[in-house]
Amino acid sequence: xxxxxxxxxxxxxxxxxxxxxxxxxxxxxxxxxxxxxxxxxxxxxxxxxxxxxxxxxxxxxxxxxxxxxxxxxxxxxxxxxxxxxxxxxxxxxxxxxxxxxxxxxxxxxxxxxxx
Numbered sequence: 001x002x003x004x005x006x007x008x009x010x011x012x013x014x015x016x017x018x019x020x021x022x023x024x025x026x027x028x029x030x031x032x033x034x035x036x037x038x039x040x041x042x043x044x045x046x047x048x049x050x051x052x053x054x055x056x057x058x059x060x061x062x063x064x065x066x067x068x069x070x071x072x073x074x075x076x077x078x079x080x081x082x083x084x085x086x087x088x089x090x091x092x093x094x095x096x097x098x099x100x101x102x103x104x105x106x107x108x109x110x111x112x113x114x115x
Contacts, residue, residue, distance in 0.1 A: 019080060023069045026081075030069075034062050044099070053098035057090035064088035 041055045065088055068081035079085055 020073050023072060023081065027066065027069050027073075030062060030066055034059065034066065037062065048099045050097060050099035051095070053093075056093055056098055060090040060093075061088045064091075 037055060037059050041051055044052045065082055071077045072081055
């Protein structure tokens with residue numbers, strides 16, 4: 001019947017509320033970080049003519065993380081967001097192409113030193 005040693009299927013509501021408060025604070029910090037990232041990406045776009053791929057990928061992952069917090073807070077899922085789950089992987093960009101910097105060629109080295 002009921003095994004007293006089996007872990008409960010769902011956390012207690014008090015523990016859930018505690019996690020929701022912690023993630024609400026994390027939400028506030030992540031929201032500020034995403035806002036700063038948007039401004040930096042805009043400045044980068046104005047200077048270089050295209051967005052930065054690294055910022056695009058991090059912004060997408062961060063926005064998915066915020067969505068995970070929202071789903072957990074709304075009882076849509078029992079899965080806690082990062083660090084209890086994997087950090088969200090960025091998706092392929094759907095907007096304009098990212099700014100690409102070609103790698104600099106390495107100079108060919110002679111095997112013998114020149115005198």
